[in-house]
Amino acid sequence: MAKTQTPADRIAELRQRIDDANYRYYVLDDPAIPDAEFDRLLRELQSLEAEHPDLVTPDSPTQRVGIAPSGTFAEVRHAIPMLSLGNAFTDEEVADFERRIEEKLGRRAPKFSVEPKLDGLAISLRYENGRFVQGATRGDGATGEDVTANLRTIKAIPLQLRGTGWPAVLEVRGEVYMPLEAFRKYNERAVKEGGKVLANPRNGAAGSLRQLDPRITAQRPLAFYAYAVGIVEGAELPPTHSQTLAKLREWGFPVSALNDVVAGAEGLLGYYSGIGKRRESLPFDIDGVVYKLDDYEGQREMGFVSRAPRWAIAHKFPAQEQSTV
Numbered sequence: 001m002a003k004t005q006t007p008a009d010r011i012a013e014l015r016q017r018i019d020d021a022n023y024r025y026y027v028l029d030d031p032a033i034p035d036a037e038f039d040r041l042l043r044e045l046q047s048l049e050a051e052h053p054d055l056v057t058p059d060s061p062t063q064r065v066g067i068a069p070s071g072t073f074a075e076v077r078h079a080i081p082m083l084s085l086g087n088a089f090t091d092e093e094v095a096d097f098e099r100r101i102e103e104k105l106g107r108r109a110p111k112f113s114v115e116p117k118l119d120g121l122a123i124s125l126r127y128e129n130g131r132f133v134q135g136a137t138r139g140d141g142a143t144g145e146d147v148t149a150n151l152r153t154i155k156a157i158p159l160q161l162r163g164t165g166w167p168a169v170l171e172v173r174g175e176v177y178m179p180l181e182a183f184r185k186y187n188e189r190a191v192k193e194g195g196k197v198l199a200n201p202r203n204g205a206a207g208s209l210r211q212l213d214p215r216i217t218a219q220r221p222l223a224f225y226a227y228a229v230g231i232v233e234g235a236e237l238p239p240t241h242s243q244t245l246a247k248l249r250e251w252g253f254p255v256s257a258l259n260d261v262v263a264g265a266e267g268l269l270g271y272y273s274g275i276g277k278r279r280e281s282l283p284f285d286i287d288g289v290v291y292k293l294d295d296y297e298g299q300r301e302m303g304f305v306s307r308a309p310r311w312a313i314a315h316k317f318p319a320q321e322q323s324t325v
């Protein structure tokens with residue numbers, strides 16, 4: 001600690017450097033400091049906070065791993081339901097989906113946000129005044145389980161939003177998943193040390209997130225990609241979904257670099273075949289791609305059918321042989 005620095009200043013500086021390192025590692029995919037340096041900063045922060053417990057706040061990077069809570073998960077109602085997606089399996093079904101939108105909106109080749117559909121667990125994160133306050137599983141779409149303590153252990157999920165201009169209340173939806181390389185390494189160690197071997201990355205993510213003890217979740221290699229917003233109070237969002245995703249990235253959320261914006265059925269199918277060619281070499285499992293009409297105005301006009309939007313659809317790949325142990 002520099003001579004002139006007070007413990008509080010040093011703590012603030014350490015937190016800033018650790019948060020920046022997390023942001024660069026998980027959001028920009030461009031690590032700034034080696035892991036050993038990151039661990040040293042975290043250890044210094046932990047010992048400083050141990051000496052000054054009055055300076056500890058819930059958004060400190062040392063507060064990601066809590067103690068085991070009560071025996072069950074509380075229920076959380078999703079004020080905005082977490083929808084499932086209709087599926088398309090053939091090019092014709094994609095063309096029909098796009099044509100219905102052209103006809104209803106009276107537009108030619110409307111713009112779509114196109115995204116990989118990760119094979120993980122859908123969750124919803126609630127932020128109040130920029131601070132992560134609650135996270136829940138999708139559950140049945142209307143009610144999920146409160147897994148806040150477990151989500152806090154995932155370093156890709158910001159405890160405090162970055163940048164400026166975020167709404168007073170912001171709900172972010174996305175996928176918790178287990179990267180393939182981390183899944184393999186975890187299982188190799190589990191086999192060697194007699195730990196729990198995970199059947200596949202998707203079950204590994206689901207099982208890790210539904211642990212009653214966050215200290216177990218903290219040992220599991222989980223990651224996160226944001227793909228939508230839910231409740232937004234106290235600020236206007238941009239007019240399109242793709243611009244909102246750009247804002248989420250600014251505010252500290254990982255957003256897939258594979259996302260794009262394309263026009264018309266041709267653009268959709270071009271994206272699908274492009275991702276299809278790269279599927280085997282992606283660092284995570286996907287089970288398809290998602291097409292979403294990009295402008296919110298058009299989404300409102302298209303509305304929903306039962307529990308799925310008319311303005312979005314998942315185009316699935318043929319089932320892949322599972323990544324086995």
Ligand SMILES: Cc1c[n+]2nc(N)[nH]c2nc1OC(C)C
Pocket residue numbers: 083084085115116117118122173227228290309312
């Ligand atoms: C269930 C779902 C899953 N995914 N996955 C992506 N990439 N976007 C996306 N959107 C979804 O639902 C939207 C309707 C918000």
